[in-house]
Amino acid sequence: MAQRVALITGGGKRIGAATVSLLMDNGWFVFIHVRNSIAEAEEVLNVFEQQNSSKAPAEILQADLNSDEELEALIQTVRSHHIVQKNGGLHALIHNASIYSSQDYESVSLENLRLNNRLHIEVPFRLTQGLLSPLREGQGCVIGMIDTSLGRAWKGLSQYTSSKAGLRQLMMNLAGDLAPEIRVNCVAPGAILAADWESEHFASVVEKVPLGRVGEPIDVAKAIHFLLESTYLSGQIINVDGGWSVSP
Ligand SMILES: NC(=O)c1ccc[n+]([C@@H]2O[C@H](COP(=O)([O-])OP(=O)(O)OC[C@H]3O[C@@H](n4cnc5c(N)ncnc54)[C@H](OP(=O)(O)O)[C@@H]3O)[C@@H](O)[C@H]2O)c1
Known part of the structure; x- marks a missing residue:
């Protein structure tokens, strides 16, 4: 019987590893x-x-994923993999890899800004595009891992929050562009x-939750799993934040 197949970026540890498990x-x-994080990923398998x-x-x-060559090689490996071919395509693509560091706005370098945009916008854009064929074949679901920053000012994090807003909008746009074969959703963790x-x-954040x-x-992993299983959900964002996004 066919097995469902997922690719998760940055899946070796933390939230990614919980999702893999x-x-x-x-x-x-x-x-x-x-x-x-090869050793950490091996430990998850052990x-x-x-x-x-x-x-x-x-x-x-x-x-x-900051290297064009390595990104393209990843796409080719998954596209041509016997597991993908044997099981009728790719059923889930989870854009989880991320960077997150705080810096005064005035001192954010162009290089740092580009790295945020690269990992949170360019890579999900190109990886989804490169895997369209197996995703269509598998009637797959794409999930963008964003956060709860939209519309709020998070001090020292403009390079991060603006790029995550880009990922959010990319996912919402693709929910339209890629329908009806592919569903696209987001999960927005809060303080995890x-x-x-x-x-x-x-x-201090936890005090506001x-x-x-x-x-x-595992709370985040469950939301990802719920979206993968819920075949009538597309264009949705689930905040996994203990209510933080609606607190005054
Ligand atoms: N943690 C939270 O409370 C929280 C809150 C809001 C949103 N989120 C979002 O939820 C997701 C998971 O969070 P997390 O805290 O578990 O993530 P994380 O530890 O910050 O990052 C996940 C992985 O991204 C990978 N990565 C970073 N730069 C990379 C590059 N150039 N190429 C390839 N991979 C790269 C790293 O892989 P390696 O370790 O293999 O190098 C890292 O383990 C992220 O998208 C994050 O933005 C998390």
């Missing part, structure tokens, strides 16, 4: 894209194999896992 637990085959006494339904694919540099800021606690990576 949940998809494998639900019978998916997962291409886990990583840049540096845990699955120990718990299930069977080989993990996954393959790790390495690429620095702090970056190393923001633990103080993170604590109506549910009074941070979320877990």
Whole structure:
């Protein structure tokens, strides 16, 4: 019987890894894209194999998405992969890879701005475009991982929030362009896992979250899985934020 096949970028650790585990637990085959986190991705597969006494339904694919050559090689690898051909295409593409760092607006370099735009807009644009054929064949779902910043001023993060707004709009536009074969949605995590540099800021955010606690990576993974399973949902954004986006 055909198995559903997913590709997730930046899937080696944190929210990406939780999503990989949940998809494998639900019978998916997962291409886990990583840049540096090979050991972390291997550990995710080890845990699955120990718990299930069977080989993990996954393959790790390495690429620095800041490189045009490596991005194109990733596209070709997935397009021509026997798992994709055998199982009737690609059923999910999750744009999860991201960078996130705070800097005073005045000191943000053009290089840093371009890196944010590259990872959050150009890569999802080109990766989706390059995988259209297997996505159409699999009646797939594309998910953009954004956040809850739209319409708000997050200090020192303009390079990040503006590029995530671009990803959000790209996904909404593609929900129209790629219908009816391909569905496109977004998941917008709130305060889930702090970056190393923001633990103080993170604590102050949590005070504003109506549910009074941070979320877990599995909470985000469940929203991704829900969208993949919900075949009449397209053009939707699920905030996984404990109500933060509606708090005053
Ligand atoms: N954490 C949160 O609370 C939160 C809140 C709001 C939104 N989000 C969004 O949810 C998603 C997952 O969050 P996260 O915190 O788990 O993500 P993350 O740890 O910040 O980043 C995920 C992965 O992106 C990969 N990446 C970075 N630069 C790359 C490059 N040049 N080429 C290829 N891969 C690259 C890294 O892979 P390697 O490790 O393999 O190098 C990294 O592990 C992100 O899109 C994020 O913006 C998260």
